[in-house]
Amino acid sequence: MTTTLRSDLALISEWIKPGTHILDLGCGDGKLLAHLRDTRQVSGYGLEIKESNLEQCVAADINVIQMDLNDLQKGLCHFVHESFDYVVMTQAIQTIHHPDLLLAEILRIGRECIVTFPNFGHWTCRLSLALKGKMPVSTTLPNPWYDTENIHLCTLEDFEELCDTKNIEVLQRAVVDPNHRTPFMMRLLPNLFGEIAVYRIRRKPGKAIPVTH
Amino acid sequence: MTLPEKIPENSVGLIMPQVQHFTEPLQFDCGRVLDSYQIVYETYGQLNADHSNAILICHALSGDHHAAGYHSMDDKNPGWWDNCIGPGKPLDTNRFFIVSLNNLGGCKGSTGPNTINPETNKPYGPDFPIVTVNDWVRSQVRLGEALGISQWVAIVGGSLGGMQALQWAIDYPDRLRYCVVIAATPKLTAQNIAFNEVSRQAIMTDPEFYNGHYYDHNAIPRQGLMLARMLGHITYLSDESMRAKFGRELREGKIKFGFDVEFQVESYLRYQGRSFVDRFDANTYLLMTKALDYFDPAREYSHNLSAALAHVTANFLVISFTSDWRFSPERSEEIVRALTDNKKNVNYIEVKAHHGHDAFLMPIPHYLNVFSAYMRNIKISGENS
Numbered sequence: 001m002t003t004t005l006r007s008d009l010a011l012i013s014e015w016i017k018p019g020t021h022i023l024d025l026g027c028g029d030g031k032l033l034a035h036l037r038d039t040r041q042v043s044g045y046g047l048e049i050k051e052s053n054l055e056q057c058v059a060a061d062i063n064v065i066q067m068d069l070n071d072l073q074k075g076l077c078h079f080v081h082e083s084f085d086y087v088v089m090t091q092a093i094q095t096i097h098h099p100d101l102l103l104a105e106i107l108r109i110g111r112e113c114i115v116t117f118p119n120f121g122h123w124t125c126r127l128s129l130a131l132k133g134k135m136p137v138s139t140t141l142p143n144p145w146y147d148t149e150n151i152h153l154c155t156l157e158d159f160e161e162l163c164d165t166k167n168i169e170v171l172q173r174a175v176v177d178p179n180h181r182t183p184f185m186m187r188l189l190p191n192l193f194g195e196i197a198v199y200r201i202r203r204k205p206g207k208a209i210p211v212t213h
Numbered sequence: 214m215t216l217p218e219k220i221p222e223n224s225v226g227l228i229m230p231q232v233q234h235f236t237e238p239l240q241f242d243c244g245r246v247l248d249s250y251q252i253v254y255e256t257y258g259q260l261n262a263d264h265s266n267a268i269l270i271c272h273a274l275s276g277d278h279h280a281a282g283y284h285s286m287d288d289k290n291p292g293w294w295d296n297c298i299g300p301g302k303p304l305d306t307n308r309f310f311i312v313s314l315n316n317l318g319g320c321k322g323s324t325g326p327n328t329i330n331p332e333t334n335k336p337y338g339p340d341f342p343i344v345t346v347n348d349w350v351r352s353q354v355r356l357g358e359a360l361g362i363s364q365w366v367a368i369v370g371g372s373l374g375g376m377q378a379l380q381w382a383i384d385y386p387d388r389l390r391y392c393v394v395i396a397a398t399p400k401l402t403a404q405n406i407a408f409n410e411v412s413r414q415a416i417m418t419d420p421e422f423y424n425g426h427y428y429d430h431n432a433i434p435r436q437g438l439m440l441a442r443m444l445g446h447i448t449y450l451s452d453e454s455m456r457a458k459f460g461r462e463l464r465e466g467k468i469k470f471g472f473d474v475e476f477q478v479e480s481y482l483r484y485q486g487r488s489f490v491d492r493f494d495a496n497t498y499l500l501m502t503k504a505l506d507y508f509d510p511a512r513e514y515s516h517n518l519s520a521a522l523a524h525v526t527a528n529f530l531v532i533s534f535t536s537d538w539r540f541s542p543e544r545s546e547e548i549v550r551a552l553t554d555n556k557k558n559v560n561y562i563e564v565k566a567h568h569g570h571d572a573f574l575m576p577i578p579h580y581l582n583v584f585s586a587y588m589r590n591i592k593i594s595g596e597n598s
Contacts, residue, residue: 021556045553051565051579058530058560059586065549065561078550 005035007176008090008116008196015114015172015200016040020085023047023110025069026092030057037062044084047075070097079109090116091196095149100162104209107168107202116198119175121155121191139178140195156191159199167207172200223299224291225257225282225306230322233359239317239352245342249331252356253322254278254314257298258306260361266593267362268304269353269389270294270313271370271377274445274501275493277321280313281306294371296576303584304369308593312360317352318344318500326496327428337496339425344500346373346508350380354388366591367391368527371573372540373501376508379548382525383510391591392527393584396537396573398544399518399551400509405539408448409502412441416495425496438495439486446485451536451569518551528558530587532580534572535565560587 005013009032016022018040024033027046030053036042047067048054057064067075069092087110093099094117106113118140119125128136135145143150154162156175163170175186175194186193203209220226236249255278260267270280272293281298283291292313298304304311315323318341326341342348357365368378368389375397382392401409416422419437423430450458459478474480514520529552533545542563552559564580566572572580 043556045559054562055579055582055586058562058583059590061590063558063560065553065559066563078546079553083553 005031006090007178007181008198009035011174011176011198012088012090012114012116013040016042016086016088018042020044021083022086022088023079023084023106025087025089025106026095027053027057027062027064028090029053030060030062030064032088032090033057033062034060069095069102076102076105076109081108082111084110085112086110087113088115089113091118093117094152094154096152099152100166101211103162103166103168104211107209112171112200112202114198114200115159116196117154117159118150119156119191119194119197120153121157122195123192126192156194156197159197163199163201166209167204168201168209169204170199170201174198220283220286223301224295225299227286228255228257228279228282228284228292230255230278230284232322233356235352235355235359237355239348239355241342241348242345243343247317247324247342250317250324250352251322252314252317252324252352254312254356255280255282255292257281257311257313258309260310261593261595263594264361265364265366265595266308267310267312267357267360267365269357269365269368269381270298270304270311271349271353271368271374272313272316273370273372273374274505275442275489275498276374277319278313278315278323279321281311293574296574297581297584303581303588305585305588308596309366309588312356312362314353314356316344316349318342318497318504320494320497325494326425326500327494336428338428339496341496341500343503345504346376346380347384349377349504350384353377353381354385357388363388365389366593367393367588369393369395370397371395372397372570373505373508376505380508380510382527382529383521386524386526389527391530392525393530393532393587394545394548395532396534396540396545396570397548398540399511399547401505402544406506408444409506412444413499413502415440415444416499419495422495425499427495433490434495435490438490438493438498439483441495441498442489442493443482443486446482448539449570451538451567453536453567454569454571457567518547519554522548522551522557523555525552525555525557529560530584531559531561532573532583533561533563534568534570534580535563536567537570537572539570 022044024046027048033046046064049068087106096102125136175190177195230253232251232253234251238246238248240246276293279292280294281292300307315321318325320327326337330337368381370378375394378392378394416434416437419434421432422434462477511518511521531545531549533542549561562583566577568575
């Protein structure tokens with residue numbers, strides 16, 4: 001059973017090697033895990049907090065574990081070093097209280113991590129702020145500022161700067177639009193035209209991730 | 214509560230308990246042996262042709278075999294887990310054959326302290342072997358064999374019942390496909406044991422206890438058992454649910470400056486205690502609390518629960534409840550962690566509920582939805598997917 005996947009999920013599933021063990025943070029309705037299980041023999045767990053999503057994950061027959069990603073003390077610290085081949089976090093990093101701490105933690109428990117987020121450097125966001133002087137509302141960022149889970153929005157530029165200061169190596173990067181396309185302009189100026197950023201990252205070999213909080 | 218004038222459609226209906234006798238001696242962990250014994254049980258639904266659709270239900274401290282349906286049209290209430298067992302319910306009797314037993318040491322028909330010891334022609338009383346969760350599991354294996362079930366599709370239990378399900382998965386990995394562990398714990402905390410000890414002391418210091426031989430004196434340690442139940446009941450509820458149910462409401466609307474029942478909560482606890490005495494045996498209560506205290510499957514694995522669960526093959530559903538302070542969500546998470554350490558299949562849900570430990574018996578929609586969805590995914594031979 002293959003239903004249409006969200007564009008970033010379709011891209012991620014091409015990056016994940018068959019037969020691997022993964023952790024999907026904020027796994028939503030479990031579509032990615034179900035897709036990877038059915039097409040790439042991938043095992044692993046999804047972490048989720050929303051009741052309706054949890055019910056859908058159970059119905060989709062994937063392993064879902066209820067956990068609040070903001071509760072790092074309680075949650076991820078119990079997974080041992082490199083428990084997973086990949087830790088995947090799709091469209092969730094911008095909802096986390098301390099994204100830098102979470103990044104350090106997922107790079108500890110996963111050999112590699114795949115992170116996707118809405119690019120706040122997209123031209124429509126810039127235009128909204130520059131011309132209207134208002135926080136952008138779009139298909140990838142559909143909610144008004146006062147009623148959104150997205151509390152830590154960033155641009156490709158911002159994310160890569162954080163990676164640099166945290167000894168995180170970018171292995172692969174892609175930008176897509178919600179229809180899973182990467183048109184020419186997006187390739188040319190990703191921080192201006194990319195709507196959704198997709199990164200594959202890991203700890204720089206032999207380097208520790210500095211934790212400042 | 215009114216009597217059911219007619220049985221609800223999603224009920225398993227009128228049920229007759231059955232009895233299985235065993236003559237092969239059963240060795241207990243404590244070293245004692247029972248040469249023969251009986252187990253009383255109920256079944257709901259139909260066993261399929263290749264006996265591959267059977268689910269075992271394990272009961273909690275004060276539970277018994279009567280988990281669903283009615284014994285007669287005069288019953289005020291159905292079995293203790295009727296919310297979850299029946300046609301279209303999470304444990305769907307249209308698909309599954311469900312077996313629910315009264316554990317050894319119980320007081321509802323299975324061999325226990327209140328049954329006659331054939332060697333003395335008197336009730337076993339305090340001489341009944343101290344029984345452990347492992348002992349129960351061994352006896353349940355035999356019940357399964359007697360019913361022609363070599364592998365259970367699932368073993369399911371809440372609280373102490375969940376501990377039995379967990380023990381099954383560890384001791385007999387090949388004999389179950391799915392393990393559902395609800396509101397349970399991999400071992401009791403010091404606080405849990407402390408509550409149990411106060412309960413036991415309440416019973417054993419009752420002058421009517423006669424060192425457990427109260428049957429011979431035509432006596433019942435009423436006060437002690439009632440106190441034990443009152444104390445237990447407080448730990449089954451939550452601060453929030455007691456506040457919602459009783460608040461500080463007074464029975465007669467005003468303070469009377471005395472020690473009679475004044476607050477509604479006092480009246481409720483006394484009622485719970487008194488009605489428990491009429492349906493439960495004090496020696497069984499003592500045994501059940503000991504089985505709880507001793508349960509610690511990790512002990513044989515250098516206190517490493519992950520090592521204890523390394524060889525389980527069952528798929529797990531683990532459920533906890535936010536307001537359960539008896540076996541809190543953290544205890545369930547220990548089980549989940551030990552399973553993920555071993556890359557086992559596990560789903561874990563922490564259900565938002567104000568009911569405390571008792572939540573596992575309640576028809577909470579999210580809980581029932583998850584439980585149903587999980588059970589629906591279980592494939593049984595002979596069914597079209």
